Amino acid sequence: MDRSFIGKKFKKYSSLLCFIISSFASNAQEAYWQMEVRYDMDIEFDTKKHQFDGTQKLKIINRSPDTLSKLFYHLYFNAFQPNSDMDIRSNWIVDADKRVGTRISKLTDKEIGYHQIETVQQGNKKLKWTMDQTILEVILAKSLLPGDSTEITMEFESQVPIQIRRSGRNNKEGIDYSMAQWYPKLCVYDKNGWHANPYIGREFYGNWGDFYVNIEIDNNYCVAATGYQMNTSDVNCSSKTDKKGKSKWKFFAPNVHDFVWAADPDYVHESFTRKNGQVLHFFYQPKEETKEWKKLPAVMDQALDYIEKNFGPYPYKSYSFIQGGDGGMEYPLATLITGHRNLTSLAGVSIHELMHTWFQMLLATDEAEFPWMDEGFTSYAEYETEQYLKKLGVLPGEKPDSIPYKGSFDAYNKIIESGLEENLTTHADHYHTNYAYGIASYVKGALTMVQLEYLLGKDVARQGLLDYYWKWRYKHPTSDDFFRVMERRSGAELDWFQEYWIETTKTIDYAIDTVYSDGKKQCKLILERVGLFPMPIELNVEFEDGSHALHYIPLDLMRAEKSFGMQKVNCHKSWHWVNPKYEVLIEEPLQKIKKITIDPDQKMADINRKNNVLIIN
Incomplete structure (x- = not known):
């Protein structure tokens, strides 16, 4: 046989083999992955100074195909200082959040929030780090290879800011401490790289893992938190005392991506055990303004019956409703809500924050990139649940809407008329107005599901939402992931709808x-x-x-x-x-x-x- 022919054939098949191998390698790299963490944190709280010393041991397992030579952390408390990015933005945005406004710019040294990093170590080696307001960059002594793990130990001192947004102290309802986004939190590294977004008061994104948190605070405090308290026989809200000294509260939260806690000397703790054994916890100050909290357990039990049937099972053993310092804000296994409300308002905010367990806490989208999947789907599910409760007569004086989602359609039409609408692909931090962000995230996000009901039929759309739950819980789904699930369920092609509805502001008429x-x-x-x-x-x-x-x-x-x-x-x-x-x-x-x-x-x-x-x- 002609050797030149053999050479040509070899080159041909060699090229084909290389193509096949590279294709397999490419597909392997494109396979879904997510980072894995474990937080072990001990804090000692000084209630007189509103400060705490913290030790954090963070185990990081690199499930990515990339070698990491540095890490990024969020330092959220640093946003609550004059001239921070959050302060500056709040001063120039045309429709500033009234809860923020110019308040940050007026904080004194004793009122600001901060995280001061004392040491960062990898094993026994001290690491170099730099801080840029709410972002900490840490250079690793030993790069973290794909599949490997490392442990980072951090010593830090923090001061709790006056209550402005989400986290803080001395709020208007008298809750001492609402501790959200309170610790140095590892930024997410995913297929799009690091998400080290400066904090301006908007959305969050966290890594899946286990949290072990020990909180040492004065004996007279009751502490409520994400997860399960591990030492209830040693310390609980009934055992609090005015005796000098401190108590250590130990908590464990499995397979979550954040951790919240709150503390107040006047909290009462009530619990409600559901038929399936799940326990609902309620922490609030017993006052005339909070009398409706007594009715909340029965309402939330019935709400959960509907939610689990329609949106997927609640997979944890308990959930806590905590009177906190700022509106309603969702966290794993818990929510902080302001408590001075009538029953309809209290039930509404409680259902909304509970629904975030599904749409963000279990289906852990990047809230900043896809706020409409977080707030929008939650608002949709909240509305459906409330309509169900109204039909049951659980909420006195409330009847189901004669035209479903009329309020949402009216709000959507109003922003279109204003000319201020921005498309849903806008990053949450970069909407030009809070108005546009709110309508996009809550209203148009909820109407996404209503449009899918119109396109596919309600039963098919709702089954698709359940498919989405089962396929993507405990992961970080994207917009593409959601629509592909809907396509598989319905057999319809939906990329055109995704492009028009999500990526443009074109309208239907x-x-x-x-x-x-x-x-x-x-x-x-x-x-x-x-x-x-x-x-x-x-x-x-x-x-x-x-x-x-x-x-x-x-x-x-x-x-x-x-x-x-x-x-x-x-x-x-x-x-x-x-x-x-x-x-x-x-x-x-x-x-x-x-x-x-x-x-x-x-x-x-x-x-x-x-x-x-x-x-x-």
């Missing part, structure tokens, strides 16, 4: 153009796509005799049809998105028709419903 008789037994209807956002269309035709007929026009981009279950539907050929108009044949004489309505259930985010209805007779 469909109109009934004209209707005319086309013979004695049928008529034709011309529909117009006024907005730039294409959607499948549902039409309700109401007849003079009171009967109805539902018509459905699929969208070509979706490559599937909505599931209507047992409901009778007249299905038409697909509307190709490039066509601004579409002709519908209705096989009934025009004189029999009373009214035609686009989107009769009012689930589509159409910004102008006035052109959705045509009254004929």
